[in-house]
Amino acid sequence: QQQVKQSPQSLIVQKGGISIINCAYENTAFDYFPWYQQFPGKGPALLIAIRPDVSEKKEGRFTISFNKSAKQFSLHIMDSQPGDSATYFCAAEKGSNYKLTFGKGTLLTVNP
Amino acid sequence: EADIYQTPRYLVIGTGKKITLECSQTMGHDKMYWYQQDPGMELHLIHYSYGVNSTEKGDLSSESTVSRIRTEHFPLTLESARPSHTSQYLCATRSTSGANVLTFGAGSRLTVL
Numbered sequence: 435q436q437q438v439k440q441s442p443q444s445l446i447v448q449k450g451g452i453s454i455i456n457c458a459y460e461n462t463a464f465d466y467f468p469w470y471q472q473f474p475g476k477g478p479a480l481l482i483a484i485r486p487d488v489s490e491k492k493e494g495r496f497t498i499s500f501n502k503s504a505k506q507f508s509l510h511i512m513d514s515q516p517g518d519s520a521t522y523f524c525a526a527e528k529g530s531n532y533k534l535t536f537g538k539g540t541l542l543t544v545n546p
Numbered sequence: 547e548a549d550i551y552q553t554p555r556y557l558v559i560g561t562g563k564k565i566t567l568e569c570s571q572t573m574g575h576d577k578m579y580w581y582q583q584d585p586g587m588e589l590h591l592i593h594y595s596y597g598v599n600s601t602e603k604g605d606l607s608s609e610s611t612v613s614r615i616r617t618e619h620f621p622l623t624l625e626s627a628r629p630s631h632t633s634q635y636l637c638a639t640r641s642t643s644g645a646n647v648l649t650f651g652a653g654s655r656l657t658v659l
Contacts, residue, residue, distance in 0.1 A: 477652050478636075480647050536589040538588045539589075541587070
């Protein structure tokens with residue numbers, strides 16, 4: 435049973451465009467939703483995270499939108515740059531669990 | 547940058563060999579994790595530890611074993627490697643105070659011939 439479903443599996447965007455990656459979760463007890471970014475040959479690194487008490491969080495060009503009733507959250511990358519080309523993972527967790535469940539990942543390619 | 551060290555970074559071995567992947571951290575974090583990453587990207591939790599002498603199996607069944615004798619070390623061992631064990635193994639740590647962020651090492655890429 436996949437608790438966090440991520441789409442699309444891959445995404446190609448032109449430089450300057452908006453990249454959007456979506457995730458849906460099933461467990462209503464989840465209360466922490468981070469996004470991780472992974473470059474080739476590196477481990478994933480935390481990009482941005484949100485808790486369900488807010489509907490949106492923005493850090494620079496990266497925004498998380500959160501819809502609690504639909505059990506969905508998404509990552510928006512504004513003004514996408516070739517340097518943003520990486521694999522992105524959404525994840526979810528029940529606070530006291532300390533075990534993140536990851537989506538399957540999205541390979542983002544930003545063409546110059 | 548996180549101080550998580552994984553060795554070796556790359557390992558190619560034959561079937562039946564015993565291997566140990568090392569993971570060490572200098573941050574004093576109690577919680578440590580091993581994730582297996584498929585060639586197609588997906589991350590699966592295979593082992594975790596919440597402190598010394600505490601180890602648990604993760605969501606994905608694995609033939610590997612782990613130990614946590616010291617806070618800073620969390621090695622993963624395969625007694626008899628098989629081609630199905632070919633994967634990337636990522637070690638991670640987490641503090642339960644402050645930012646409470648899961649931080650990954652660079653990974654160990656294992657190929658079993």
